[in-house]
Amino acid sequence: MRIGQWAYVWGTLALILLALLYSWRGGQSLLFLVILLGLIIIQGMVAQLCGPTSAKVERVCNPLIPEAGTEMAVTLTITLNGGIAPLWILVEDHLALSSGSEGAGKLLFMGWKRKYTGTYYIHDAKRGVYRGSSVYLTWGDLFGWFMRTLRIQSDDVMIVHPKPLLLSSSAQTAFHGNSDVENYVRNSIMPESTSTLFGRLRDYEAGDPLRQIHWKGSAKKGTLLTRLSNEATGLSRYLLLDTCPDSYAERGFEAAVSAAAAWLLREESQGEEMLLYHNGLQSAITLSGSRGLHRGLDLLADIRLETDISKQALISTSKLLFHAINFTSLHAITLITGTLSSPLVDTALHLSEIGRKLEIWSICDGLGRPEIAKEVARLRKYGISVVALKHDSEKIQISRKGDDVKHVIA
16 A cells, blocks of 8 residues: 655645744734645545445456457456545556556546446457556545555456458458469468368268268258368367567567467367477477367467577477478378468478478568578478468458456455
8 A cells, every 4th residue: 555645744844834934924814825735635634534444346348358469358356354435536446557558557436335336448458468457546535646555466367369360362462463373372261160171071871970060061051061070070179389589570470370360260160189389388289179279379478589589499480390200191281370481481392292281371571582581482382282372361250259257366
């Protein structure tokens, strides 16, 4: 708890000065000023020293887990305990500051009450995991000269998921000037599901279990489709996300994270197991089902470029891809990166030669350069799909169902 001391210092000095003037010159005016200033100091002391002794804050976020770039409503309920209820109270929630929303998170309440409820909005929330954002309660006297601040420590964790990237034909324009590569990229957009890429659905046959029917695909096609298990297709899904700082230009990494979120949503819709690996992990993370999707998005919310690791210890992009040498031919590998260097292409071609199934999603500003187009042509020759992503690609919003959850700050 913090008490404003300077108001007392200046008030006491002014009172002493007026008292000295009154003792020297006398007069009703000086006496009135001395009494008035004394009353102001007394009411300030009462507001400070006799105010609430503790408080509880409830923070409710809607949506509970927002996506980057969206608006979020934060409702605060403040309950004051002990002392005299203040005339006014100013609430500052540092959650808004930590999430990158300048000027938000401040609420002013008036009236002698012990419980207040108010809502503020965070616009364009930044991707990340926000922990321990404190709430500051400030109250004071009638004039706002004598104030007291109470800090409420929060153990809340707010997670802002990346907004999934939507790949469309209009977004595949990175290969200007090379018609062959441009036509290839136009045909390499992300499919709606992995079934179009690796053939994981087939027509329903008598005796197939009902739990294996792919209802969404059946509705689109108009006939029943059966989902093949990993054992039937012989494929597992593996995502390699490049987190090397040298691989990305400005804003490129955020597009890569959004693309990774889109990949997770694509694979989870098939109900199969996924594996996620990046430069900073010791081993791959296995994800499965809706819980696995949620865990994967939580991981992507907190992921950063590996700037704290020395260049000697950092795994390069080509070494990250070479990690796939440990996989079997039963893995379908997707690499998301911001570079298409010669060592990376050589590694990709080597993996293709030994039977690994690979696609590369590239967020690279120089994809239109002849030397990069040449590398893409090499990959194309070996049947490796290359998907060009743009920094400003259109994004989609994934709606989620569920009730709000209250976080109580004691």
